[in-house]
Amino acid sequence: xxxxxxxxxxxxxxxxxxxxxxxxxxxxxxxxxxxxxxxxxxxxxxxxxxxxxxxxxxxxxxxxxxxxxxxxxxxxxxxxxxxxxxxxxxxxxxxxxxxxxxxxxxxxxxxxxxxxxx
Amino acid sequence: xxxxxxxxxxxxxxxxxxxxxxxxxxxxxxxxxxxxxxxxxxxxxxxxxxxxxxxxxxxxxxxxxxxxxxxxxxxxxxxxxxxxxxxxxxxxxxxxxxxxxxxxxxxxxxxxxx
Numbered sequence: 001x002x003x004x005x006x007x008x009x010x011x012x013x014x015x016x017x018x019x020x021x022x023x024x025x026x027x028x029x030x031x032x033x034x035x036x037x038x039x040x041x042x043x044x045x046x047x048x049x050x051x052x053x054x055x056x057x058x059x060x061x062x063x064x065x066x067x068x069x070x071x072x073x074x075x076x077x078x079x080x081x082x083x084x085x086x087x088x089x090x091x092x093x094x095x096x097x098x099x100x101x102x103x104x105x106x107x108x109x110x111x112x113x114x115x116x117x118x
Numbered sequence: 119x120x121x122x123x124x125x126x127x128x129x130x131x132x133x134x135x136x137x138x139x140x141x142x143x144x145x146x147x148x149x150x151x152x153x154x155x156x157x158x159x160x161x162x163x164x165x166x167x168x169x170x171x172x173x174x175x176x177x178x179x180x181x182x183x184x185x186x187x188x189x190x191x192x193x194x195x196x197x198x199x200x201x202x203x204x205x206x207x208x209x210x211x212x213x214x215x216x217x218x219x220x221x222x223x224x225x226x227x228x229x230x231x232x
Contacts, residue, residue, distance in 0.1 A: 006160070034219070043124075043206060043224045044161070093160050095220075106151050107208075107220055109160035 003027055004096050006110030013084065014118055020080045021113045023094030029074035030096035034107060035067075038091040050077040074099065084117045091115075121145070122209050124223030132231055134196050139205055139226045142189040147209035150183055150190045151220070155204040164192075197230045204228075 003026040011019050023033055031052045036044040048069055049057040056069035066088075068080040077096075081088055091114055095107035123142045131137055141150070149168045153161035165174050167183035167190060174181045178201075180193040194201055204227050208220040 004160075041227075043222045045222075046219055049219065091158075095160075106149075106163050106166045108163070109153075111160045112158065114158065 002098060002108040004094065004108045004110040006094055006113055008113060009111060010114045010116075012116045012118065015085050016083055017117075018080055018082045019084055019115060020078055021092055021094075021115075023077045023079070023096065023110055025075045025096045025098075025108075028096075028098040030077075031074060031099045033071060033077040033094055033096045035069065035077075035079050036093045036095070038093060038112075040091075044093060047079075052077075081115065084115070086117045089115055089117045122207060122221050122223040124207055124226055126226060127224060128227050128229075130229045130231065131197055133198055135230075137194050137197055137228070139192045139207075139228075140189070141191070141207035141209075141223050143209060143221075144188065145209075146187050147211070147221075148187075149210045150187070151208045151210065152181055152190070152192055153206040153208065155206060155225075157204075161206055194228075197228075199230045199232050202228055202230050 005024045005026050007022045033050040035047045037047050038044050046059050047062045050069045050071040052071045052074050058064045066082055071077040091112050093112040095109045097107055125140050151166045152164040155161040165181045170185045170187045172183045178195045182191045204225045206225045207223040211219050
């Protein structure tokens, strides 16, 4: 149980392109999802917290106009990297917490999306 | 801002050796999670520790949460090549019904050679 599906797994595109990444909770509902970015040989850095039906909360230094987050349903959050540039190339990972249940439930992670901007 | 210091950052050992990875913080966490991540994949949860002093075992892996809930350790006994990977600790903020953020350590890249 608690499977999170992330799509696509890999994207290669030209500079200036906008890229949408989907994060789905397959067998549970998730009011809250998280988006992380991971650069090579580094740990996960939280970008934003996505809340169903409301605006996302962005971490300091993350441009909300560049990284658009939409959490329109209890099973889907999307991250759109707008006008992507080579410095946006990274490994993007989402996670989700099942709605309800006990307070210290762990986050369940997707398999990540490798974004390469040429 | 809570920080989680993880050490060592890199560890290369021979099959059969034991090892310990540490996560330390000056802050208290409501829970702490250990993940393992393979290259090109998302982290996979190994264990969650909640209670101060808690010890959990998962086959050859032993996880401990400090009494004050500020630190944790992962001990692997008789490491095998299949244990190779990136191990991440993550502390959870928030209590009760709050679904808090995770603060990740920088990870320990473990390589077990046959």
